[in-house]
Amino acid sequence: MGFFSKGNHFPVDSRTVVVTGGSQGMGRGLAKVLAKKGANVVIVARDVRKLQAAVEYISAAAASPQTQRFHYISADLTNPSESVRMLEEVTAWNNGQLPDVVWANAGTARPGLFVDIPIETLRAQMDANYWTATYLAHATLNCWLKPASAFPAAERPTTALPRHFIITSSSLAFCGIAGYSAYSPAKAALRSLSDSLRSELNLYAGARRAKSGSAATAPPADIKIHSVFPGTILSPGHAAEEQTKHPVTRVLEEGDPAQTEDEVATVAVRELEKGRYLISTQFLGSAMRASALQGSPRNNWFVDTVFSWGTSIAWLFIGPDMEGKVYKWGKENGMPNAQ
Numbered sequence: 434m435g436f437f438s439k440g441n442h443f444p445v446d447s448r449t450v451v452v453t454g455g456s457q458g459m460g461r462g463l464a465k466v467l468a469k470k471g472a473n474v475v476i477v478a479r480d481v482r483k484l485q486a487a488v489e490y491i492s493a494a495a496a497s498p499q500t501q502r503f504h505y506i507s508a509d510l511t512n513p514s515e516s517v518r519m520l521e522e523v524t525a526w527n528n529g530q531l532p533d534v535v536w537a538n539a540g541t542a543r544p545g546l547f548v549d550i551p552i553e554t555l556r557a558q559m560d561a562n563y564w565t566a567t568y569l570a571h572a573t574l575n576c577w578l579k580p581a582s583a584f585p586a587a588e589r590p591t592t593a594l595p596r597h598f599i600i601t602s603s604s605l606a607f608c609g610i611a612g613y614s615a616y617s618p619a620k621a622a623l624r625s626l627s628d629s630l631r632s633e634l635n636l637y638a639g640a641r642r643a644k645s646g647s648a649a650t651a652p653p654a655d656i657k658i659h660s661v662f663p664g665t666i667l668s669p670g671h672a673a674e675e676q677t678k679h680p681v682t683r684v685l686e687e688g689d690p691a692q693t694e695d696e697v698a699t700v701a702v703r704e705l706e707k708g709r710y711l712i713s714t715q716f717l718g719s720a721m722r723a724s725a726l727q728g729s730p731r732n733n734w735f736v737d738t739v740f741s742w743g744t745s746i747a748w749l750f751i752g753p754d755m756e757g758k759v760y761k762w763g764k765e766n767g768m769p770n771a772q
């Protein structure tokens with residue numbers, strides 16, 4: 434479990450990392466931090482011009498510019514076959530080796546009042562946030578776990594470093610607020626996906642160490658799942674979501690401290706290095722995480738347990754206060770859209 438284990442649980446030096454949504458915002462911040470730590474990075478998004486500009490920006494941060502490699506792939510990850518194609522291309526570019534780390538970071542929020550959001554947008558938000566990550570998890574884990582896949586068989590070093598599949602969710606996975614009804618459910622579902630995959634991957638970790646001969650077909654490395662739950666990030670995506678955000682949503686999130694792409698990326702990677710599983714990136718996010726731990730592994734059993742008692746009391750006050758803010762908005766401004 435690594436309860437007391439020290440050391441870096443997320444070494445990326447000389448390893449190959451895929452970051453989706455790496456052309457801007459948090460994904461670009463992540464790619465830059467990983468480049469500084471010596472990783473080869475492939476960023477994935479749709480817009481080629483933004484990808485080209487981002488590769489230039491990210492490669493300028495490389496620790497060893499002579500040896501580190503950077504690449505971009507344009508793909509619309511709402512299409513499941515694009516995740517498969519993208520991983521094939523990454524593997525070919527990476528001298529036939531599968532990537533060591535895949536970070537499902539692409540996502541988009543379309544805030545607004547539920548009744549005003551067209552059904553197509555409700556579905557598109559699941560596509561953009563839940564399905565992009567789930568398709569990528571399916572494609573990646575198939576490559577990593579199935580020796581009979583279309584990918585070249587990896588070597589089986591006895592001391593292989595674990596591979597990591599990381600999901601960017603949102604602190605809104607822990608708390609539903611007015612104006613994010615199209616987005617939060619997708620991010621909450623990703624937390625459930627993380628917990629489910631984390632449980633399931635124990636099967637393969639066990640199989641790798643099986644006494645029977647089946648260990649020969651077991652994957653070359655253990656696989657770790659993690660999810661990151663940022664609060665507000667000052668990104669191009671955030672600027673766009675401000676356009677459709679109802680003012681009451683701004684009231685509810687006004688206490689949430691905004692982070693830059695570099696800040697959120699630095700904290701996320703630092704927490705991965707500590708071996709964290711559910712990762713919040715600032716204090717309010719940590720409080721929201723502690724209040725919604727369910728059966729998920731704790732970062733620190735003592736701190737998280739006491740923190741969860743505290744948040745359980747805090748919610749008795751914060752919950753009614755937040756309900757009251759929305760009610761007051763309605764009382765003061767009347768029917769939405771009727772002004």
Ligand SMILES: NC(=O)C1=CN([C@@H]2O[C@H](COP(=O)(O)OP(=O)(O)OC[C@H]3O[C@@H](n4cnc5c(N)ncnc54)[C@H](OP(=O)(O)O)[C@@H]3O)[C@@H](O)[C@H]2O)C=CC1
Nearest residue numbers: 454456458459478479480509510539540603665666668670
């Ligand atoms: N901004 C915020 O306040 C918060 C954001 N988050 C989450 O963090 C992640 C990053 O957000 P943020 O930093 O705002 O990033 P942005 O919204 O600014 O950028 C999104 C990135 O994802 C790419 N992308 C979007 N859709 C697709 C698609 N269908 N296929 C491939 N790539 C796609 C975009 O490129 P292109 O459009 O060219 O495809 C871009 O690179 C998202 O998952 C978001 O939900 C979580 C908490 C808060």
Ligand SMILES: CCCCCCCCCCCCCCCC(=O)[C@@H](N)CO
Nearest residue numbers: 542603605664665686689720721744747
């Ligand atoms: C004890 C716990 C108290 C909890 C109080 C909760 C207060 C609500 C804060 C909402 C923060 C929303 C950040 C959203 C980021 C995001 O994902 C979007 N911007 C999409 O990009």
